[in-house]
Amino acid sequence: MAKLSLVHLSAYFGRVKTLKDINLDIPEYNVTAVIGPSGCGKTTLVRCLNRMHEVVRDARVEGEVLLDGENIYAPGVDPVQIRRRVGMVFQKPTPFPTMSIEENVIAGLKLNGSVRNSAQRAEIVERCLRLAALWDEVKDNLGKPGTSLSGGQQQRLCIARALAVEPEVLLMDEPCSSLDPASTARIEELVLELKSQYTIVIVTHNMQQAARASDYTAFLLNGVLIEFGETKQIFTNPKRQETEDYITGRFG
Amino acid sequence: MELKPLEREPALRDPSQPLAGTVRHRALAHRWPRLKVGVPLSEFVFDGITGAAALTVVVLLLAVTTVVIIEAWPAVGRFGLRFLTSTDWDPANEQFGALPFIYGTVVSSLLALAVAAPFGIGVALCLSEMAPFWLSDILGFLVELLAAIPSVVYGLWGIFVLGPWLRDYVEPWLGRYLGFLPLFRGPRVAVSLLSASAILAVMVVPYVSAVCRDVFSAVPASLREAAYALGATRWEMVRMAVLPHSVSGIVGALILGLGRALGETIAVAMVIGNRPAISASLFMPSTTLASAIANEFTEATSDLYVSALIELGMVLILISLLVNVTARLLIYNLTRRRFSS
Ligand SMILES: Nc1ncnc2c1ncn2[C@@H]1O[C@H](COP(=O)(O)OP(=O)(O)OP(=O)(O)O)[C@@H](O)[C@H]1O
Ligand SMILES: [Mg+2]
Numbered sequence: 224m225a226k227l228s229l230v231h232l233s234a235y236f237g238r239v240k241t242l243k244d245i246n247l248d249i250p251e252y253n254v255t256a257v258i259g260p261s262g263c264g265k266t267t268l269v270r271c272l273n274r275m276h277e278v279v280r281d282a283r284v285e286g287e288v289l290l291d292g293e294n295i296y297a298p299g300v301d302p303v304q305i306r307r308r309v310g311m312v313f314q315k316p317t318p319f320p321t322m323s324i325e326e327n328v329i330a331g332l333k334l335n336g337s338v339r340n341s342a343q344r345a346e347i348v349e350r351c352l353r354l355a356a357l358w359d360e361v362k363d364n365l366g367k368p369g370t371s372l373s374g375g376q377q378q379r380l381c382i383a384r385a386l387a388v389e390p391e392v393l394l395m396d397e398p399c400s401s402l403d404p405a406s407t408a409r410i411e412e413l414v415l416e417l418k419s420q421y422t423i424v425i426v427t428h429n430m431q432q433a434a435r436a437s438d439y440t441a442f443l444l445n446g447v448l449i450e451f452g453e454t455k456q457i458f459t460n461p462k463r464q465e466t467e468d469y470i471t472g473r474f475g
Numbered sequence: 476m477e478l479k480p481l482e483r484e485p486a487l488r489d490p491s492q493p494l495a496g497t498v499r500h501r502a503l504a505h506r507w508p509r510l511k512v513g514v515p516l517s518e519f520v521f522d523g524i525t526g527a528a529a530l531t532v533v534v535l536l537l538a539v540t541t542v543v544i545i546e547a548w549p550a551v552g553r554f555g556l557r558f559l560t561s562t563d564w565d566p567a568n569e570q571f572g573a574l575p576f577i578y579g580t581v582v583s584s585l586l587a588l589a590v591a592a593p594f595g596i597g598v599a600l601c602l603s604e605m606a607p608f609w610l611s612d613i614l615g616f617l618v619e620l621l622a623a624i625p626s627v628v629y630g631l632w633g634i635f636v637l638g639p640w641l642r643d644y645v646e647p648w649l650g651r652y653l654g655f656l657p658l659f660r661g662p663r664v665a666v667s668l669l670s671a672s673a674i675l676a677v678m679v680v681p682y683v684s685a686v687c688r689d690v691f692s693a694v695p696a697s698l699r700e701a702a703y704a705l706g707a708t709r710w711e712m713v714r715m716a717v718l719p720h721s722v723s724g725i726v727g728a729l730i731l732g733l734g735r736a737l738g739e740t741i742a743v744a745m746v747i748g749n750r751p752a753i754s755a756s757l758f759m760p761s762t763t764l765a766s767a768i769a770n771e772f773t774e775a776t777s778d779l780y781v782s783a784l785i786e787l788g789m790v791l792i793l794i795s796l797l798v799n800v801t802a803r804l805l806i807y808n809l810t811r812r813r814f815s816s
Contacts, residue, residue: 278703279696280608307706317701321719330715331705381701388705 225289226251226392226422227272227309232286234267234276241267243446244286249439254414254423256437256454258430260469264446265426266314269394272424273309274302290392307335310390314397314426316377318369318384325365327380328352331388347387354416355383356409374401382410386417393417395425399432411436430470434458442466540792547786549779558786564751566775571783573790575751579761580794583668583743584736586757587675592729594676595683602684603691604713615688622681630745633674638665638746641673646758661756666748668761674742679732686731690724691717723806730802737795740765764791 225248234242242264249255257265270276271284274295287294295305318327328348332338338347348365352358357379361372369380378401385393395414399407414423414436427433433440433454440457442450442465450457450466461467550558554571561572598618602611642665649659694717702712718725748760749770764787775781 273704275700275704278700302703303706303708306704311704313697313701313704315697317695317697319698319701319715319719330702331707334705334707334711384705 224251225249226291227424228287228289228292229271230287230289232271232284232288234264234271235283235285236279237281241446242271245448247441247448247451249422249424251422252418252420253438254418254425254436255439255441256433257424257426257441257443258428258433258469259443261428263443265443266396267446268443269311269396269424269426272392272394273306273311275306275311277302307388308390309392309394310385310388311394312378312382312385312396312398314400316374316381316401318372318377318380320368320370322369323366324352324361324369324372324380327369328383328387330384335388351383351387352380354386354413355379356406356413357383375403375406378402379406379410382413390421392422392424395423397426397428399427399429407432430458430472442469444469543785543789543792547782547789550782550786553779554783558783559790562753566771566777566780569777569779571779571786573764573783573787575753576762576764576767576787577790577794578753579668579671579747580737580763580765580791582757583671583675583747583761583763584733586672587679587736588729588733590672590676591679591683591732595680595728595732596687596725598680598684599687599691600713600717602688604709604717615685618681618684618688622685626678626739626742627745629674629678630742633670633742633746634665637673637677638667638670641665641667641670645669650758657755658757661754661758663758664748664760666746666760667758668747669757671743671747671761671763672757674746675736675739678739678742679736682735683728683732686728687721687725690721690728693724694720722809726802726806726809730798733798734795737798738765738791740769744769764788764794 227249229245229247229249232242232245232247233240245268257268259265267276272288276282276284284296287296289295290305290308294300295302318324319330322330325344325348328351329338329344332347338344349358349362352361357376360376361367361380369377372380378398382395382398399410402410411432414425417423418438425433425437437454439452440454441448442457442461442463444465450461450463452462457466458470461470467473550571554561558571558573559577560574561570562574563570563572564575565571602615602618606614642663646659646663646669653659698716698720699712702715705715707715743763744766747762747766749762749766750760751762751767754761768784768787772781772784775784
């Protein structure tokens with residue numbers, strides 16, 4: 224069943240049409256990879272799925288995105304509620320500089336007031352940091368500022384922060400672009416673990432990663448969805464010439 | 476001027492070295508601009524112009540303070556520290572005490588800041604976070620226009636509108652509900668310490684909000700988006716991302732506003748009543764350091780009188796200096812605490 228459906232979705236920055244009439248069903252409890260050359264609109268696409276696109280000045284969206292069958296762009300829908308259900312990890316790590324590691328992890332939970340006592344808080348912090356493969360590195364320094372970590376550690380902190388609010392969908396925009404091979408492998412494992420409970424959309428430049436970690440793959444080129452299908456099919460038997468050229472590294 | 480031996484130069488112009496590094500290296504090696512082989516002429520000219528500009532600032536500052544100190548010296552010698560503690564300002568008998576002026580300056584400015592701070596920050600938050608982009612552009616421009624209105628115009632408005640309004644509506648209200656405090660007892664007149672504080676508050680709000688708006692818009696978009704992506708509402712986003720990032724900038728804006736209030740001359744002189752005495756009531760006329768200098772300079776007949784007025788100016792400089800140093804320490808402490816916890 225489709226958790227998210229994009230129906231004739233177009234996205235604009237001012238007058239520039241960045242995404243062109245995208246139709247796509249993202250299946251529930253699966254990992255969907257979004258691939259394509261730099262600047263083709265991958266980030267824009269995932270940002271349309273939790274109404275982050277409209278935060279940018281003069282940016283707007285046409286068409287529909289259905290979350291469990293309901294249009295998140297319908298009038299009267301509160302974007303805050305959508306973002307709590309559809310979590311996001313950005314391309315660049317963005318820990319809150321004034322918060323400690325621990326505070327960063329529970330920042331989102333504090334918003335809906337669901338952290339009741341310090342024992343529960345400690346439990347959540349540990350669980351999320353373990354999930355994000357960061358616990359062993361920071362467990363003795365939970366009070367240090369989030370920005371004191373390395374870039375890769377910061378990225379894993381942001382993953383922990385996004386997991387803490389327990390969204391239904393997790394959007395990951397190149398989560399491994401600043402990670403070493405070991406952490407990358409850990410994040411891929413995590414993605415595979417999480418998909419029994421979450422629907423995951425992962426943007427990646429790494430073909431091996433898309434092939435290893437995802438069930439479905441969407442290939443974007445210049446804002447157009449060229450091909451979408453099961454990952455195995457896309458990588459072994461692409462229907463379109465552009466897809467084949469891209470995954471075999473002939474361009475992009 | 477001696478040129479360096481040429482064989483050392485190629486090492487400095489090694490193509491594998493980034494150019495910036497080379498220039499920086501040379502700048503560190505020779506602190507004073509000297510024409511050197513390998514340094515482009517434009518670099519030399521740039522160094523010269525910026526260096527001269529920086530030097531001018533230092534020279535100006537020294538010149539002004541020196542003159543003020545020299546001119547104030549007769550009064551300093553005559554009254555010593557008593558000048559700061561005496562409330563007796565009697566030019567006819569050559570008695571000069573600055574305390575009423577200091578009191579009026581400090582109280583009117585702090586009161587103005589206390590009112591202007593929440594308003595100014597609120598306006599800035601509204602402009603940068605709440606209003607749609609197009610409205611925020613227009614309103615931001617209007618706020619900057621407000622900051623550019625000459626103070627004599629504010630003074631006129633204070634005399635004809637704000638002062639009478641305070642006397643007829645605000646002072647009776649304050650007297651009725653807060654009259655148990657001596658601050659809010661006394662006669663109802665349009666020229667008073669309260670009027671001066673109010674006009675200062677009005678003048679400081681655009682300052683504080685214009686600076687705070689810039690401070691808020693300097694918060695990286697990525698931080699705002701991080702907060703939104705966690706499901707923060709607009710106000711939660713402000714608390715999570717904008718305000719923590721802006722603390723030192725807000726303090727800076729407030730200090731700038733305070734500095735403006737402390738030094739404001741003509742608008743205050745028009746509404747404060749110019750009475751060199753300390754009274755417990757805010758409804759009484761008062762005076763400030765800056766407005767007194769402007770008011771009395773033309774009447775100062777004796778050399779000692781002139782000297783005493785200049786010493787008032789010296790005190791004003793000292794107060795401003797004190798405010799700035801305190802602000803630096805405050806900002807330093809705020810930022811250090813954040814990164815050591
Ligand atoms: N804030 C913005 N304002 C205007 N144009 C933008 C903005 N962000 C992105 N764009 C444009 O939209 C297009 C798609 O950008 P997007 O960030 O979605 O690409 P991407 O596929 O994520 O690229 P990358 O792989 O480099 O991250 C680009 O041409 C870019 O110039
Ligand atoms: Mg991107």
